[in-house]
Structures are given as structure tokens and as C-alpha cells.
Amino acid sequence: MARVRNLFGQAKDATKREGKAKKSQQKARKQPLRDHESFVSCKLSDEKLEKMSIRDLNKHLRQLPKELAKRYRKRRRILKNRKYALKYRRNGSGKGSNIAKQNASLELEICLTNEELRKVICERDEYKKKCSRLNAMLLQSSATDHA
Numbered sequence: 001m002a003r004v005r006n007l008f009g010q011a012k013d014a015t016k017r018e019g020k021a022k023k024s025q026q027k028a029r030k031q032p033l034r035d036h037e038s039f040v041s042c043k044l045s046d047e048k049l050e051k052m053s054i055r056d057l058n059k060h061l062r063q064l065p066k067e068l069a070k071r072y073r074k075r076r077r078i079l080k081n082r083k084y085a086l087k088y089r090r091n092g093s094g095k096g097s098n099i100a101k102q103n104a105s106l107e108l109e110i111c112l113t114n115e116e117l118r119k120v121i122c123e124r125d126e127y128k129k130k131c132s133r134l135n136a137m138l139l140q141s142s143a144t145d146h147a
Helices: 014-030 034-041 046-051 054-061 066-146
Strands: 003-005 011-013
Touching (some): 046 066, 054 066
Antiparallel strands (some): 003 011
């Protein structure tokens, strides 16, 4: 620990003084300004803070110290971000399940279409065979007629 002498020549611990100063600053940061906060807290609940326009918020916060106004703005931004994130998660999860349903229905449709395609190909092949038999019969009959 560093020893420091004050104006009267008394030795004091500098680190202790610094530690106490830091603790008092931390307490000041943690403890809100009670008189102003009670004034605004009845008017600015989280719900009101979130829904309030920036113009109205600024009107309310003009009366307050800068630190408290800064905290309210930060709180509002946090609330807004939570709302946006929740909305995004809700939409994203809904889209995912919706896409999965669409994918399953499209796969079923592809399967049914492939089955129908196989049937049509078989039918086409039967008609080709029938056509070639008829052509062969026609050639035989025209050959016998000319002979």
C-alpha cells in the first residue's frame, strides 16, 4: 500500500481512499435518483415507455437529470429490442414449421406425379406395340393384295 501525506503531514493509505471512492461511485450508479424516479415511474411504466413516441418521451425526460434520462432511453431501447426479437423468433419458428409442411406436401405430390408418369409411359408403350402390330398387319395385307 502506498502511503501519502496530506497537507498536515499525516500519512494515509492512498489505496484505501481510492477503494472507498470507487465504492461510493458504484453505489451512486446503482441507486437511482429517488425523487425524480418516483415522479417519472408512476408515469413511465415499461409498457408506456415502450409504446410512447420519442417526441413524448423527450418531453417527459427534459425535466430529469441527464443520467436518469439516459437510463430511461436505454431501458426503452432494451424493451423495443426484446419485442423485435420475440416477433422474429415467433415468425421464424412459424415459417420453419410451415416450410416443413409445404415440403412434405410437395414430396407427396412428386411421388403421385411420378406414379402417374409411370402409368402413362406403360400406356404409351402398349400403344406403340399396338401401332407396330397394326402396321405389320397392314403391310401384310397390302403385300397379299398386290400379289
